[in-house]
Amino acid sequence: MTNSATLPQPAPFGRRLKRFMADRPIIPLIILLVILVMILQILRPGIVNERWIANTAKFAIPLAILAGCQTMTMLTGGIDLSVGTVATMSAFIMATQIVNQDPAVACVLAMLPALLIGLVNGIGVGVFRVHPLIMTLGTSLIGTGFLQVYQRTVIASGARIPDFLNWLGTGLTYGFPNALFLFVPVAVLIVFTLNRTGFGRLLYAVGDNEHAARLSGVRYWQVVTALYVISSLLAGITGLLYIGLIKAPSLSLAEPLVLPSVAAAVIGGTSIFGGRGGYMGTIIGALILTVLTTLLTILHMPEGGRRILFGFIVLFVTAAYLRIIEDR
């Protein structure tokens, strides 16, 4: 991981460096990640080993997938705050239904609310033009409410984590976390969709200039509905993965991941105003946040101080990063 070796060396170094980073916004992110890992290693020599890397990856993956939802919605100028609730719902339903149901049926039942919420989000944003922030916040609250009602009905049956989710969530194969079997295809699919498909192109176009997209014959509601359904389904899948990792179903299981997922996308260089960004940056963003969390944990700070520091670092990193890549 010696990325600094690829940097250009000649005379007007500062400007060349800046131009280089502006053209490859992922480079400064990777550098930042390496620096954080190095700090960690200095503070606690020997902590960075194979097991630590696998562990970090395991916790970064659910965050990275949810941040993928944010990346895609943010490209159109939207946001999806319902991912936390959707992930929690799919996890909770899975854990409770698996008790009496066939795994396949349980899976379908678990993904049903995801599909539904995605559809409602998409129609609300695309057809009725509700602001995505409000729309997804609203469906998120409604979903949480339904989940509480649902919990009462299954309180007697108990919950269990199916083996294949255990395997996926925490298992290792040759030292690699099994979650990668899910994450790698998902990441490849997202990157491919954004860069090489008509749909991905429309996400950028709609976020950049909705009116221009309309004049080119793009129907906004179609794009947005498909987008929020995809986002919700990804969140549902994340929920299944996450329950295999955490192993304790609760009503607020994935809720703490929502705002970090937005932060990961923003740190990764996706503009919250739409039209600019990509998934590779987001993945690094999710890794940075995960490493940062570890770093703050080993500092033996009280929880309050840790959060304050976390907030400041996120703000600082985002501001600095935007300055680097947008100065052209």
Place this chain on the structure above:
Amino acid sequence: MRRASVTYCCIKTGHTTRDPNALTSNPLLDATGVAKNYGAVAALRNASLSVLPGEVHALMGANGAGKSTLVKILTGAIRADAGRILIRGEVSDVRSPAAARRAGLLPVYQEPALIPDLNVLSNLRLTGTPVEPFRAWVRELGIPNLDIRETARDIPLAVLRVLDLARALAVEPDVLLLDEMTAALPANLAEKVLEVVRRQGDSGRSVIFISHRFVEISALCDRATVLRDGATVGVVDIEPGIEEKIVEMMLGARIEKTSVAAARMANETPAAKDSHPRLSVRNLQLGTKLHDVSFDLANGEVAGVVALEGQGQDELFAALAGSIRPAGGTIAVDGAPVKFSHPSDAIRAGIAYVPGDRTEALAMQRSVRENIALPFSAAPRKWGPIKARRERMVVSSAIGRLQIDTRAQGEVQRLSGGNQQKVTIARWIAADARTILCFDPTRGIDVGTKQEIYKLLRELAGLGKSVLFYTSELEEVQRVCDRVIVIFGGRVVDTFPVELADEPALMRAAYGLPRGAREDVGILADVRPASDTEAAP
């Protein structure tokens, strides 16, 4: 102090008595040598305007002549680079709208100026307008039962404009400045407004009246100041037959150029016309903007649309492009009636729209290639993987066709204005649209690119495609069009074959004047008829 007198500058029908004191005294407002530059562009070079007490003074000029810049300077919205403004003989620099107001100069702009979320009364308080006189004026202007507690947002546009006027009248300004005051008004309200304006002049106050309607100007105004290319080219008394002279002044030396262009263009790339119309529009209606528009557009034809600003051309293009739904009338494509509810319907019918404002049509942060290829992925069945090789081929052939300078790789926002405009057109060349609606495509781009766009439009016509081409620069008509449709007040008022569409003829038609006798003389008629408005069309 009332005494009958006849003065040389206002022999008018309709005016009976006026304050004689007014007409012999010094100008109320006197601006001379006003200049204003925006960067390298001179919006005003040497404008002057002198308004006598008690006169209704028309301010005239073609699109881009500098009317609105002059108005903004007079009302303190922007500051002049040079020039002197005297109000009642005293040097004044109207530093802000408030200062202009204190000096007795009050504008009523085209856009309603009431704050939408406040009620009428609160709006009055905001500007310190006395309520009772306001109410009196509102009644006077033909709205007997206004509820001043109504929120401005809920009041129809036409009424809002009248309220704006009443609000201005209520503070009794010395000089009232009206910008296209009657534009959005129904006939009965417009009548009342004109009546009040006329009385305003009779009572010794002055009005600066900006309008595209000669009918109103000749019924109302005493004198007119004509601007051309940022300078005042003349001040004339309004009398019967003066329209011709004003049109001539607005056009200036440009008349000579066009006949040459006409002779040249007529021989280039003859259009491959056939008899079936590609697009036929019948009795199109839309709100207060389009009343009755009918025309045909043939295959292989470039039809020009000429209109003054705000005569309904924007709405016409939007309706044809599927952006807004017309209230009445029919549109037929290749003989089959169509109803567009979204631009994608129009695109499917082969009709593409190139808006005048590039920023409306381009995703500025995306690449040239993505922008050109955007229509390809619009339909859900095209959302899958992009066929990169085919796309690159189509796009690069369109780029080559328009000679877009893509040295600035990457984002469209790094291209020059002319190249950006080319991208908006290239998109539809790549998509092989059969009909292209070009709305003022050459606005604000360099001469070289303009020439290329003219050439391209002719080539398209030569390939059997049809183009509807709105332009605000009349000389372009001769270079590009086969036929010209003139729209005025939401109606097609005239249609010219290109041979007859010289600038004076177009300008007259655009102002709603009947066709003069000169068409009999033919295309190279460079005679200046003294006054032939009475001649039968």
